[in-house]
Amino acid sequence: MNLADDILPLLEARGLTFARNDEAIFGPLEFALHAGEVVLIEGDNGSGKTSLLKVLSGLIEPSAGEVLLNGTPLTTARLSHQVALLGHLLGLKLELTALQNLRFAIGLGGIKSGITPQLALASVGLEGFEEQPLRTLSAGQRKRVALARLLLVPAGLWLLDEPYANLDRGGIELVNRLLDHHARQGGAALITSHGAYAYTSGTPRRIALRKAA
């Protein structure tokens, strides 16, 4: 990592505003996310946390302002493979096995060096469930499969929408462990939370979302 990488934020929001049908959802927001950082987005239900993540990932366009990824503007026409989004919808096929789902994710997004789908499943505590169709797994176990996908794809920036939902105590610790590991490896993560559970290691930076006036 050279000096420029240290100074240039992984993700930067400039005057980011989002409105749906002329109703302001959030913003304007100004923040920067550097490598090695985990930042919490806090806000009540309906305060636009999910919309913010979708705008940051490039799924939807902001009404005003821009998102910079490593210094270059992100547009919906040019999405980046540096971003991994885990939303309320996990993006997994219930008819297929955990392994089949992960292999598809690798085909689509590539794979980090030094990890296999089996290793990733083992590290989220799903050893022995590789060949089970996801339909037979619980909601929390499906979430773990989605977390295993995060471990595999080579994305530096994680955007996680309510990553603690549906998880037991062990799962919550797992998410925190994965986040720590990701940050130590030079990644960054933005996570939303309505406040019930929170990222526990250190004191993460927080971005509070309030309904725009």
Next chain:
Amino acid sequence: MKPGTTSAACAALLGRDLALVWRRRGDALNPLLFAIIVVALFPFALGPDQVVLERIAAGTIFVALLLAMLLSLDTLFRSDLEDGSLEQLVLSPHPLSLLLACKIAIHWLTTALPLLLIAPLAGQLMHLPNKVQPVLLAALALATPLLSLIGAVCVALTMGMRRSGMLLTLLVLPLIVPALIFGAGACNAAQAGLPYAAPLLWLGAWLVLALVLAPLAAAAALRISLT
């Protein structure tokens, strides 16, 4: 670290969708059954008069097969939208139009190809003259991918709506009428002993145009629908 190539992404998508169709193979047979039943009912309704059946055979088979395909169109992107897979596809670094083209190809392979395979059987049920069979197959081979492609654009457009089935049918039908006119027209011409190359060539031209433009249009429509 391997970012993953576009061809690997397409291969993964094709493999996954084929596996999914295999898992839901009961649903996949639905259009096939529908087409066979419709075609089989005509002789019962009109009587086994060979002259009448021969006259309407090509048109009937064409309509039955296109409507059968229409049945399965709504599911093209539906499950991907509902479980969030579509977001992952859109977020992937690969051209969305290419990924959608893969999905459309799977749709054609799994719904239209089986229909094409039963077309000769349907022809026999309707007393279609043997000399028209190859023309019917050629016309269907050109018209069914056209429906898959045009249908995909319409599905992508209506994606954001909750109950889009009715609207989808209304959107697709007028767009597919030219394919029906040219396809059934070629069969009728062959049956009357007239040259039938021109309508088939028109269908081919439409298909080439749709192959190039439809995936791009579908990708653009999908992005709009997701917001």
